[in-house]
């Protein structure tokens with residue numbers, strides 16, 4: 001083992017140099033100060049480059065550090081401290097600052113114990129200082145970020161069972177306290193009872209893992225205010241203790257409210273606050289799936305479009321709001337109401353039977369009648385048509401459930417509005433199904449908006465020009481909303497099924513007579529009107545016809561009516577009366593579609609009609625079918641024996657025309673003779689011909 005005493009100056013120099021330690025040696029008595037080569041080198045100087053005075057270091061010290069550095073030395077010299085230990089910045093030769101840690105102390109004293117020599121070592125700690133500075137910057141930024149996000153920090157020391165809340169955390173909980181330490185059960189006392197279990201469970205984070213748990217819960221502040229909190233929690237291991245739980249808290253009440261508002265907006269109609277279509281569909285799907293009987297109501301406002309046009313959108317909006325309020329106000333709490341769009345509403349009535357549905361429908365109709373339309377539209381009242389569908393099958397599709405209710409709603413509209421109708425599969429299957437009700441409703445609208453048109457087809461005396469008697473059958477045409485011409489075979493059965501056929505016939509009669517009364521009066525032509533079975537049994541029909549004739553000046557003798565064989569048979573008494581009244585007025589009556597019903601010829605004797613029209617189905621193949629020829633021949637024979645004329649329908653071929661003429665059928669109608677065209681054009685032609693001198697008529 002080497003002797004300590006043998007270590008010479010060279011040894012120490014080497015050691016200091018390797019350790020990068022600079023040495024200074026200060027003789028207090030002489031004031032001389034020695035700075036080692038390493039000391040100088042730390043600052044970029046070579047030996048002899050600086051004048052080594054005792055205050056050389058002080059001259060090189062950063063002005064901000066001087067006072068502190070000097071004080072540290074003085075305290076030590078005065079015997080107040082065991083050593084000098086100070087951090088300071090010294091100026092490097094190239095101008096920048098070098099951080100050093102200076103440690104030293106008295107190494108020699110005089111006989112009186114006064115210090116005469118001081119020595120110290122100096123280490124370059126620039127790198128360490130830089131790291132500290134960077135860490136500090138990170139810390140500052142972190143704190144700023146926390147402050148900006150309004151995040152509070154708390155921790156719970158597991159071993160000490162103590163909790164610490166920072167100022168922000170205390171602020172969030174509304175806790176007035178000056179210190180961080182809080183009792184460990186304080187947090188629990190804030191929890192909303194509904195969220196307590198969940199929040200407490202979430203806070204038992206798995207120990208010894210890095211996992212971060214996120215949890216949202218509500219607290220009740222001491223003043224009773226409920227706030228939503230979000231916490232991130234994790235376990236922090238600690239070598240000295242059993243570790244701690246570290247967490248953040250953030251008040252997310254506003255965000256939650258916005259979230260709830262958005263959710264509400266996504267599900268509700270902005271104008272009325274009722275559920276919107278998407279939400280209603282979802283709700284309906286859920287209810288249907290439970291397989292409990294429910295009713296779907298489809299509510300369509302009547303006259304709303306007119307109100308909107310007449311009184312403006314503001315009035316329309318007001319009316320919709322008022323309707324929504326009225327509907328909500330009259331419903332039991334279990335019923336869900338939605339606005340499907342425009343002026344259409346829907347209700348979902350859980351566990352609904354027929355009696356309850358009827359009560360609710362009545363209440364809704366009343367509420368809509370009472371809706372506030374504002375000052376601009378005082379005289380008019382709103383009404384609604386309601387369709388109700390009962391659903392009990394869990395497999396029903398939402399769209400089908402609504403379509404059924406919608407369909408029933410059309411039926412209610414067709415039946416005259418301001419009423420409700422219940423969907424039943426029987427009334428909507430058969431002719432046209434779902435579309436029939438729609439079509440009937442559309443026909444009603446068409447009468448108002450000019451989409452119902454009058455056409456006509458000439459009836460010819462066979463072998464003679466039309467000009468000699470100028471009789472025309474009036475035919476109705478419906479222009480669909482898409483512009484397509486809908487044939488009467490489609491919309492008339494629908495109109496009959498939904499009880500508007502009578503209205504339709506009256507509309508045709510009134511319109512034709514109003515437009516062409518003068519032509520009829522002048523004898524330019526005669527018109528034949530088709531009547532449905534409903535019209536036939538309408539006791540007020542003749543009052544109506546008489547009134548229209550009075551108004552328009554058209555003579556009774558200028559008009560005739562076509563009643564179908566089937567209608568006549570099924571409404572026998574009504575038909576008899578009708579025919580009697582017609583004869584009193586000298587109106588012509590024809591029995592239409594004769595043969596199609598194949599009823600007994602006996603009926604013919606009971607109806608003293610002017611003409612029978614042989615159904616087109618016997619005429620169209622008459623050239624090829626002997627059977628048809630025999631039937632037509634028989635019918636025409638009986639008709640003649642009864643003194644009524646015979647009209648053959650649907651004459652399309654010259655062959656058929658020739659055969660009919662040979663059989664002695666006097667009148668005919670068909671595409672060969674004339675294709676239906678707008679009545680207006682026919683009347684114009686007839687009027688022009690009637691005006692010509694008799695000899696010039698073509």
Ligand code: C2E
Pocket residue numbers: 457474475476487488489492501504505508530531532562592593616649650651652669670671672676
């Ligand atoms: P309908 O009374 O038998 O009228 C004759 C129908 O035969 C008309 O059909 C006419 O266009 C069509 N037709 C005439 N000649 C020919 C032909 O040569 N070939 C073919 N294939 N068809 C021909 P439209 O106009 O479609 O009327 C169908 C039915 O609708 C009418 O049968 C009538 O029952 C009913 N209808 C028409 N207008 C009215 C109305 O205003 N009120 C009522 N209640 N029913 C009407």
Ligand code: CA
Pocket residue numbers: 473530562592
């Ligand atoms: Ca007819």
Ligand code: CA
Pocket residue numbers: 592593613615616649
């Ligand atoms: Ca016919």
